[in-house]
Amino acid sequence: MNDRILEISLTVNGARVQERVEARKTLVDFLREDLALTGSHVGCEHGVCGACTVRVNGEIVRGCLMLAVQCDGAAVDTIEGLSDSGEVSDLQAAFEQRNALQCGYCTPGMITAAQDLLKRTKKVPSRDQIREHLSGNYCRCTGYHAIVDAVEAVAQARGGAKK
Amino acid sequence: MKPAPFAYKKVRTLKEAVTLLAKHKDNARLLAGGQSLIATLNMRLSAPSLLIDINGIKGLDGIAKKGKFVEVGALARHAQLERSDVIARYAPLIALAIPHIGHAAIRNRGSFGGSIAFADPAAELPACLLAMGGEVDIASAKGKRKVKADAFFKGLFETALRPNEIVTAVRVPVADKNTRVGFAELARRHGDYAIVGLAASARTNGKGLADVRLAYFGVGDTPIRVKKAEAALVDDNVDAAVNALDLDPHDDVQATAKVKRHLAGVLLRRVAAQLLEARP
Numbered sequence: 413m414n415d416r417i418l419e420i421s422l423t424v425n426g427a428r429v430q431e432r433v434e435a436r437k438t439l440v441d442f443l444r445e446d447l448a449l450t451g452s453h454v455g456c457e458h459g460v461c462g463a464c465t466v467r468v469n470g471e472i473v474r475g476c477l478m479l480a481v482q483c484d485g486a487a488v489d490t491i492e493g494l495s496d497s498g499e500v501s502d503l504q505a506a507f508e509q510r511n512a513l514q515c516g517y518c519t520p521g522m523i524t525a526a527q528d529l530l531k532r533t534k535k536v537p538s539r540d541q542i543r544e545h546l547s548g549n550y551c552r553c554t555g556y557h558a559i560v561d562a563v564e565a566v567a568q569a570r571g572g573a574k575k
Numbered sequence: 576m577k578p579a580p581f582a583y584k585k586v587r588t589l590k591e592a593v594t595l596l597a598k599h600k601d602n603a604r605l606l607a608g609g610q611s612l613i614a615t616l617n618m619r620l621s622a623p624s625l626l627i628d629i630n631g632i633k634g635l636d637g638i639a640k641k642g643k644f645v646e647v648g649a650l651a652r653h654a655q656l657e658r659s660d661v662i663a664r665y666a667p668l669i670a671l672a673i674p675h676i677g678h679a680a681i682r683n684r685g686s687f688g689g690s691i692a693f694a695d696p697a698a699e700l701p702a703c704l705l706a707m708g709g710e711v712d713i714a715s716a717k718g719k720r721k722v723k724a725d726a727f728f729k730g731l732f733e734t735a736l737r738p739n740e741i742v743t744a745v746r747v748p749v750a751d752k753n754t755r756v757g758f759a760e761l762a763r764r765h766g767d768y769a770i771v772g773l774a775a776s777a778r779t780n781g782k783g784l785a786d787v788r789l790a791y792f793g794v795g796d797t798p799i800r801v802k803k804a805e806a807a808l809v810d811d812n813v814d815a816a817v818n819a820l821d822l823d824p825h826d827d828v829q830a831t832a833k834v835k836r837h838l839a840g841v842l843l844r845r846v847a848a849q850l851l852e853a854r855p
Contacts, residue, residue: 415582415583415584415625416580416581416582416583418583434580435580435581435582435583435626436577436578436579436580436581436616438577438578438613438617441577457576457577457614457617457618458614458617458618459610459613459614459677459681462678462680465680471654471683472679472680472683473680473683473684474610474680474681474684476613476614476617477609477610477613477614477681477684478609478613478684479583479606479609479613479626481583481585481628482606482609482628482630484585525679525680528679529679543765544674544765545678545679547678547764547765547766548677548678548679548680548681548766549678
């Protein structure tokens with residue numbers, strides 16, 4: 413049987429995509445190599461670092477712990493989509509203002525995970541809640557203080573109510 | 576690293592899944608949440624020839640109170656359990672444990688059945704199942720069977736599951752006003768695998784605790800009950816319970832056996848306080 417290569421069709425950042433992919437290809441490799449969406453990064457490849465965080469059907473997932481073939485029929489959002497739509501522009505500005513990034517490798521995952529928290533919580537989250545929600549995203553340059561500052565500032569500015 | 580090549584089949588029914596399993600047995604792996612499986616594929620610790628994706632099977636992700644049990648479908652995600660009123664009310668030990676499992680992105684995908692079937696010795700849910708005295712529903716092409724938690728976890732990543740079998744649901748007794756639960760875990764980073772963890776359930780009869788079940792994780796090949804300590808807690812003697820701990824952990828990358836034994840005692844005191852706290 414040749415079930416090693418399959419055809420999938422999905423939505424990525426609002427655009428229809430149809431591709432043939434190897435079953436063994438992870439979602440993040442598919443996004444980067446087949447669709448040239450290189451904003452999602454590949455760090456540890458076993459679910460620890462969070463650099464590959466993307467949204468599938470509205471929920472954040474590890475892009476390295478899902479196969480592309482599993483996303484047949486799904487709606488995938490990457491940092492490129494979140495960025496172009498303006499959904500995370502305030503988070504991006506706050507990260508820049510507060511030096512919440514240095515090399516930037518973790519930043520797409522951080523922003524995607526932070527946006528997930530801010531979308532989900534009705535009240536302004538506490539610093540502990542922010543840290544907990546970002547606990548699955550490693551930063552190896554700046555430390556987390558400025559990142560938490562940036563997310564907290566945006567949460568307060570949004571009044572905790574924005575979608 | 577990248578996974579070795581494999582074939583992929585998304586099934587729509589349980590029957591399809593068990594038929595494929597019966598044919599391919601150990602050469603096939605079931606793909607549920609994939610939060611452990613895909614990591615092991617990426618690291619080439621596992622190289623099956625076929626992945627059977629069960630995520631398309633309808634009706635395997637229910638969470639419901641059924642008589643004296645709470646039944647959780649194998650595909651129920653940790654995030655679903657985290658938000659479930661049924662779990663909060665009738666299976667509070669699970670509610671205590673879920674926030675310790677991985678991170679938000681992991682909890683969105685990881686499944687209850689997958690965690691039980693994978694049986695990582697440092698995972699939370701196998702220990703919870705053991706502490707609650709739950710049971711596991713299993714299906715194969717030949718039929719169905721149930722296995723009690725006490726008989727399910729056999730060894731390191733080894734369970735009572737045969738190669739042709741699939742976990743379909745997990746059942747735990749409904750908590751009532753006399754149920755007491757406790758949970759504590761020590762990890763280097765929130766959401767990482769435990770250095771040591773402890774899940775506990777008991778019943779109170781107004782005078783003291785009864786039916787104490789203490790299940791440690793991260794200190795052996797399986798989740799482990801400590802029956803001498805359980806008996807000491809029934810006698811209300813926390814010091815004796817700590818002294819009666821007979822765990823035999825191995826050194827691992829996180830801590831030495833000596834440190835783990837010490838921490839097991841620390842956790843027992845914390846969990847005993849939780850069990851005794853709300854006692855009338």
